[in-house]
Amino acid sequence: xxxxxxxxxxxxxxxxxxxxxxxxxxxxxxxxxxxxxxxxxxxxxxxxxxxxxxxxxxxxxxxxxxxxxxxxxxxxxxxxxxxxxxxxxxxxxxxxxxxxxxxxxxxxxxxxxxxxxxxxxxxxxxxxxxxxxxxxxxxxxxxxxxxxxxxxxxxxxxxxxxxxxxxxxxxxxxxxxxxxxxxxxxxxxxxxxxxxxxxxxxxxxxxxxxxxxxxxxxxxxxxxxxxxxxxxxxxxxxxxxxxxxxxxxxxxxxxxxxxxxxxxxxxxxxxxxxxxxxxxxxxxxxxxxxxxxxxxxxxxxxxxxxxxxxxxxxxxxxxxxxxxxxxxxxxxxxxxxxxxxxxxxxxxxxxxxxxxxxxxxxxxxxx
Amino acid sequence: xxxxxxxxxxxxxxxxxxxxxxxxxxxxxxxxxxxxxxxxxxxxxxxxxxxxxxxxxxxxxxxxxxxxxxxxxxxxxxxxxxxxxxxxxxxxxxxxxxxxxxxxxxxxxxxxxxxxxxxxxxxxxxxxxxxxxxxxxxxxxxxxxxxxxxxxxxxxxxxxxxxxxxxxxxxxxxxxxxxxxxxxxxxxxxxxxxxxxxxxxxxxxxxxxxxxxxxxxxxxxxxxxxxxxxxxxxxxxxxxxxxxxxxxxxxxxxxxxxxxxxxxxxxxxxxxxxxxxxxxxxxxxxxxxxxxxxxxxxxxxxxxxxxxxxxxxxxxxxxxxxxxxxxxxxxxxxxxxxxxxxxxxxxxxxxxxxxxxxxxxxxxxxxxxxxxxxxxxxxxxxxxxxxxxxxxxxxxxxxxxxxxxxxxxxxxxxxxxxxxxxxxxxxxxxxxx
Ligand SMILES: Nc1ncnc2c1ncn2[C@@H]1O[C@H](COP(=O)(O)OP(=O)(O)O)[C@@H](O)[C@H]1O
Ligand SMILES: [Mg+2]
Numbered sequence: 001x002x003x004x005x006x007x008x009x010x011x012x013x014x015x016x017x018x019x020x021x022x023x024x025x026x027x028x029x030x031x032x033x034x035x036x037x038x039x040x041x042x043x044x045x046x047x048x049x050x051x052x053x054x055x056x057x058x059x060x061x062x063x064x065x066x067x068x069x070x071x072x073x074x075x076x077x078x079x080x081x082x083x084x085x086x087x088x089x090x091x092x093x094x095x096x097x098x099x100x101x102x103x104x105x106x107x108x109x110x111x112x113x114x115x116x117x118x119x120x121x122x123x124x125x126x127x128x129x130x131x132x133x134x135x136x137x138x139x140x141x142x143x144x145x146x147x148x149x150x151x152x153x154x155x156x157x158x159x160x161x162x163x164x165x166x167x168x169x170x171x172x173x174x175x176x177x178x179x180x181x182x183x184x185x186x187x188x189x190x191x192x193x194x195x196x197x198x199x200x201x202x203x204x205x206x207x208x209x210x211x212x213x214x215x216x217x218x219x220x221x222x223x224x225x226x227x228x229x230x231x232x233x234x235x236x237x238x239x240x241x242x243x244x245x246x247x248x249x250x251x252x253x254x255x256x257x258x259x260x261x262x263x264x265x266x267x268x269x270x271x272x273x274x275x276x277x278x279x280x281x282x283x284x285x286x287x288x289x290x291x292x293x294x295x296x297x298x299x300x301x302x303x304x305x306x307x308x309x310x311x312x313x314x315x316x317x318x319x320x321x322x323x324x325x326x327x328x329x330x331x332x333x334x335x336x337x338x339x340x341x342x343x344x345x346x347x348x349x350x351x352x353x354x355x356x357x358x359x360x361x362x363x364x365x366x367x
Numbered sequence: 368x369x370x371x372x373x374x375x376x377x378x379x380x381x382x383x384x385x386x387x388x389x390x391x392x393x394x395x396x397x398x399x400x401x402x403x404x405x406x407x408x409x410x411x412x413x414x415x416x417x418x419x420x421x422x423x424x425x426x427x428x429x430x431x432x433x434x435x436x437x438x439x440x441x442x443x444x445x446x447x448x449x450x451x452x453x454x455x456x457x458x459x460x461x462x463x464x465x466x467x468x469x470x471x472x473x474x475x476x477x478x479x480x481x482x483x484x485x486x487x488x489x490x491x492x493x494x495x496x497x498x499x500x501x502x503x504x505x506x507x508x509x510x511x512x513x514x515x516x517x518x519x520x521x522x523x524x525x526x527x528x529x530x531x532x533x534x535x536x537x538x539x540x541x542x543x544x545x546x547x548x549x550x551x552x553x554x555x556x557x558x559x560x561x562x563x564x565x566x567x568x569x570x571x572x573x574x575x576x577x578x579x580x581x582x583x584x585x586x587x588x589x590x591x592x593x594x595x596x597x598x599x600x601x602x603x604x605x606x607x608x609x610x611x612x613x614x615x616x617x618x619x620x621x622x623x624x625x626x627x628x629x630x631x632x633x634x635x636x637x638x639x640x641x642x643x644x645x646x647x648x649x650x651x652x653x654x655x656x657x658x659x660x661x662x663x664x665x666x667x668x669x670x671x672x673x674x675x676x677x678x679x680x681x682x683x684x685x686x687x688x689x690x691x692x693x694x695x696x697x698x699x700x701x702x703x704x705x706x707x708x709x710x711x712x713x714x715x716x717x718x719x720x721x722x723x724x725x726x727x728x729x730x731x732x733x734x735x736x737x738x739x740x741x742x743x744x745x746x747x748x749x750x751x752x753x754x755x756x757x758x759x760x761x762x763x764x765x766x767x768x769x770x771x772x773x774x775x776x777x778x779x780x781x782x783x784x785x786x787x788x789x790x791x792x793x794x795x796x797x798x799x800x
Contacts, residue, residue: 058699058703059703060699080699081703081705081706081707084705085703087699087700089696093694093697095719096719110705155703
């Protein structure tokens with residue numbers, strides 16, 4: 001997947017702002033370029049403006065400022081029905097007074113398509129989601145997962161180049177959700193369509209996306225492929241929002257290129273790599289993933305600083321063990337280690353020294 | 368491609384076992400169906416106790432009067448109870464028999480007896496319903512025969528009044544001689560029995576009821592259509608406006624409910640009369656000349672306008688309650704699928720409002736079919752409905768049997784309408800709120 005830049009992108013948000021009430025900005029200066037065939041996910045907490053962005057793209061909300069381009073063309077003034085964008089809604093929005101077949105036929109009829117071609121396409125779209133047998137049912141006679149498939153088929157039946165999905169799996173139970181994630185991803189790859197997907201479920205975002213745009217407070221906090229997002233968060237919000245994270249507060253003691261020495265509140269020193277800090281003396285939050293924390297000296301870099309830790313609790317999770325530690329006056333420091341044969345047994349009250357590779361500790365903005 | 372798994376597929380398990388007959392039993396061998404009945408009996412008994420007061424109330428105040436009314440529409444013993452001898456004679460002699468001396472004697476005796484116990488007026492009234500203008504014949508004959516007649520009775524009666532020899536009179540007396548009669552229903556349909564007992568239409572100048580029924584149904588249909596045209600956009604606004612504004616609008620819609628009937632009607636008179644506000648404005652604008660002021664009240668226009676006003680909430684409220692539940696994402700989905708806003712309205716939004724529309728239309732139509740006060744006040748003579756005729760029979764002509772027959776026909780029409788609606792739309796699709 002090539003990351004688009006400038007004019008060759010398929011979807012382009014160019015300095016887009018949105019306000020509903022004329023007083024607060026719900027979307028603040030959004031710049032986002034999406035490549036053709038990309039699966040892009042907007043991920044963020046509720047109220048962060050994801051749906052608003054999607055609605056602006058679909059044409060149901062107008063951008064207060066800025067420009068939205070689709071395939072190089074400014075679509076700010078194009079009404080929704082002329083944008084040719086497929087959309088899957090959270091509650092599916094299947095028309096309850098029509099059968100499944102009529103639901104799928106609707107977008108084809110309004111395009112003036114002939115009967116035989118309509119039949120063809122409906123059959124193909126239903127087969128694509130394995131719902132061929134349900135053509136004459138009403139939506140109310142289908143289970144949630146089946147409705148979801150029909151909604152998907154309806155959004156795809158008229159061959160849109162771009163499909164928007166707003167939390168499409170939010171109403172399904174966990175097992176079915178994971179199954180549908182897989183199906184949607186497979187469809188995306190097979191059809192080569194561009195998908196903009198909205199979710200507040202990070203697991204969903206990580207498994208499905210080519211790139212994830214993390215939203216908070218009307219801004220994109222970070223735009224990156226899943227692995228980069230998890231391993232190299234660029235600010236404290238992203239570090240805390242994606243995956244489990246330990247955040248240690250401190251101030252910059254020394255700064256050498258991208259190496260930083262951080263003094264924690266209790267006076268201890270740790271190594272970290274500088275990510276978005278600028279100067280010595282500045283407060284910072286150091287983020288370390290629990291599975292990157294080591295407690296065996298031979299696994300730590302030789303000259304690395306180590307920290308005093310006390311085991312508060314050990315939780316057995318099967319494949320891994322999860323220890324809650326007190327580190328630098330923080331009672332919620334988490335360390336995960338593999339459950340292997342002969343693994344050291346930690347017990348509450350036990351004291352040990354922990355450390356990590358400086359590349360795994362990222363000095364970010366203070367929270 | 369992906370394999371179709373259905374994680375929701377459930378495994379069916381049986382509660383107990385199967386007995387020899389193949390039906391399910393509970394764990395201790397009791398048939399499941401019987402166990403279910405037993406376990407729900409208590410709950411049902413309690414539910415019955417709770418509805419009992421309402422049931423009694425409805426029986427006493429609703430079903431009982433309707434039953435009595437239906438009975439009255441086919442039963443009137445004003446003649447048969449007070450003219451026993453003649454009634455017996457009619458029973459023993461088939462239609463077409465010329466009245467013999469025995470018949471005349473029975474007539475004279477009955478008249479005398481009725482005059483003595485002062486029920487001759489009741490008899491005359493009953494006859495008058497059947498054959499207009501015969502009441503005085505009976506009352507004056509009653510005065511003259513009170514002291515008895517000498518045979519031959521035929522000549523004696525004819526001497527009192529030659530009209531007694533009219534075959535139509537005898538036919539009419541035969542018609543009313545049985546207490547149970549269809550004559551009120553016939554009359555309510557502008558029909559009657561002629562001398563041979565055949566059903567024929569009444570004279571053209573006497574035909575009023577069929578025309579009134581037709582007018583009632585046509586006006587009700589117009590009023591229903593008007594409430595729909597006015598109410599649909601209002602209901603839509605109510606369902607989509609922010610709460611504070613929609614509350615205000617709701618108050619405006621409900622205002623006619625909360626206003627005294629007289630205030631409401633006077634307001635319409637002020638607006639619509641020939642020297643009223645609307646005519647003044649039209650004249651002032653130069654659209655009509657001073658001499659061409661429109662007649663908008665005391666005719667059908669008045670009835671339509673005022674009743675549309677009063678009945679509007681009955682259309683708006685069911686529509687509103689349905690529209691409120693229509694998720695806006697349906698319209699969005701339709702738009703994103705390529706439909707223009709008009710297509711979206713026609714194919715998605717409007718069909719989804721049909722349950723509310725059906726309920727509202729049924730309510731408004733049924734209410735206006737039986738509406739009485741507003742047409743009476745602003746309808747003039749051309750705006751009178753069948754209900755006004757029923758009221759007239761109840762309060763002025765005191766022909767309660769006729770009123771009952773008209774009401775029963777109205778009730779039947781409404782029930783048929785209900786049935787048709789059920790067949791076309793389904794009563795369970797009705798959404799009242
Ligand atoms: N139609 C609207 N009118 C006014 N405010 C809105 C509207 N839709 C959303 N908002 C506000 O905009 C913000 C972002 O909402 P939304 O885009 O739905 O967030 P998300 O989809 O990320 O949960 C929220 O604070 C919400 O209250
Ligand atoms: Mg949302």
